[in-house]
Amino acid sequence: MITSHQGDRNRIFDETVQTDIYGRLAELARGLHVTPEYYSSYQKTLRQRTQGKDHQTMPLRQVYAAVARLISRDYWLTKLRSHRTRWVESLMIAAMDVCKQHQPYASQQAIRAVKSQRLANLRYLQAMEIEDTDSGERFDLIDKVMASIANPEIRRMELMAQMAGIEKVALTRNDIGLFVTLTCPSKYHPTKLRQRGKDNIAVLNHRWKEAALTPKDGQRYLVKVWSRIRAAFADNDIAVYGVRVVEPHHDATPHWHLLLFTDKAHRAKAVEIMRKKALAEDPDEKGAQQHRFECKHMNKGGAVGYIAKYIAKNIDGYALEGETDFETGKPLTETAAAVSAWAATWRIPQFHFYQLPAKGVYRECRRLRSLSIADTLGEMAEKVRKAADEGDFAAYIDAQGGPCTPRKEQTLRVAYKTADEPNAYDEAVQKNSGDLCTTSPRYSHHENAVKKIPASEKRTRASGS
Incomplete structure (x- = not known):
């Protein structure tokens, strides 16, 4: 140079x-x-x-x-360890050790590695304490972690409570529920099922052999499809909101379940758009029309019960005794650990809310004791805080402006600030300041006001309890 x-x-x-x-x-x-x-x-x-x-x-x-x-040595160590883990799992998939008749969803090695890491994390948490710098009070770190959404039981309860709130909002608005399943084209699936006597046996998929695509590649494909669907929704002024659950097929290829709500007038157009985008790639391959896109119309009520199984299966297998997995025929209580290990190995987020108010604000509001913020941020902001404090997710959605409200127009947002010190790579770091702010004059005359949450007025508790 x-x-x-x-x-x-x-x-x-x-x-x-x-x-x-x-x-x-x-x-x-x-x-x-x-x-x-x-x-x-x-x-x-x-x-x-x-x-x-x-x-x-x-x-x-x-x-x-x-x-x-x-x-940076630490940067390379982290990246190469992650790559090694995925590479080894890719070899297991290629050797057909991850499939229906062997070990579905994730290899035994991946399951053991994830369990070992979680056990090490647990031992570390049990050995540590945290101290309140204001009062000097000390707490066991493990108690605080287990009272947060890091606890699988609390995470599941929070998701179920929020899903119930979303369904309640949809019923109030007379919106129609759609349960949509999106899957990847054949080339993303390492195996295919063949009938052998009374059983379906997994055999190597020759379409997959050419590119040897990984579950991460499959997730990227589904993200791209969904981005095109969202763009088409915006172009056609179709308001759709709901939740996405990602889970693996028996051979570790991801697929999506989406519980979506929209008004009756746009339902047919929304389904048409999703089907068209889902079948844009390799539409003529065998089975594409039947399996790549599925949509079930939900009756009023019961939507939460329909998706509850998928939420439990992807977290801790709660209340699934006697239920069997559709793909493998194994008890769902046994497959939950494998599904969790799959998500951890491939770093695939399992749950995502779409076109709904920010979850960060919800959790910050739940950390407040029963302290009104009406004087600082207005009555509508207080409604947001109160709804979150009571765990009423439906009221929280309404107070934030309802489904499909742009983030900048929602009643409350979390305020961020630049940290005093840059990170190890000399970058300015944006961090949660512990404040709530509103910039929406539609809801409050206190435009751009900021409410400081004193540390003494915060409480640690289960977000979903």
């Missing part, structure tokens, strides 16, 4: 040169299956260069932070 600029050392700090340096380092890192930070920004820069647009360089701060990571 310096030689090409007649020995001018200062040119190395030019944004164009730094962007080129980043590109070369990124190429080397990706050769080791590690995608460096801000790679999407670099790709955008390349597109702008090709199109002759402005901003043909990356910000220097992004380049510096990315390079700082690439020369």
Whole structure:
């Protein structure tokens, strides 16, 4: 670089040169299956260069932070360990050790590794204490963690309470429920089922052998499909809200279950859009029309009961005694551990709410004791706090403006601030300030007001209790 600029050392700090340096380092890192930070920004820069647009360089701060990571031992150790775990699991999948007749969802090695890590985490928590810096009071860290959504039982109860609230809102609005299942094309599935006597036996899928796509690739495909569906909803002014559950097929390929609500007038169009986008890739392959997209229309009420099994199966197997898994025929109480290990191994988020108010505000409000914020943020903000404090998710949704309300127009938001110290890579860190703020004059005359939550007035308790 310096030689090409007649020995001018200062040119190395030019944004164009730094962007080129980043590109070369990124190429080397990706050769080791590690995608460096801000790679999407670099790709955008390349597109702008090709199109002759402005901003043909990356910000220097992004380049510096990315390079700082690439020369960090801890960064590489974390990335390569994660890659090793997924690579080993990919080999298990390719060897058909992860399928219906062997070990469905995740290999025994992956299940043992996740259990071992969780046991190590538990022992660490049991050995640690935390101290309130204001009062000097000390607590066992494990007690605080087990009273949070890190506890699977509490996480399940919170999700179920929130699903009940969503259904209550839908009934009030006379919206129609849709239970949608999205699956990947055949090339994402390592195995396919063949009839052998009375049983279905998993055999190697020759379509998959060509690309050897991983469960992570399957998740990326489904995310892309859903992004196209959301864009089509926006283009057609269709308001849809609900929740997504991700779970694996027996061979570890992900599929999505979505419990969605929309008004009756847009139901048919919404289904048409989802079916079209789900079948855009490889629409003519065998079984695509029957299995790639399924939609069941829900009657009024009962939607939560329908999805409860999927929530329990993906967390702790609660209340599933006597229930068998559709794909494997095994008891659902036994498969919950394998499904949980699958999600941890491939880093796939299992639950996601769509077009509903922020969960962060809900949890911050639940940490307040019965302290009114009406004087600071207005009566509507107090309704939000009160609904969250009482665990009434339906009232919380309504007080935040209802489903499909843009984040910037919701009654309350969590305030963030820049930390006093940058992180190890010299980046400014945005952190939860413990404050609530409102910038929506529709709900409060206290525009841009901020309510500080004193530490002494917070309480730790189960969010879903």
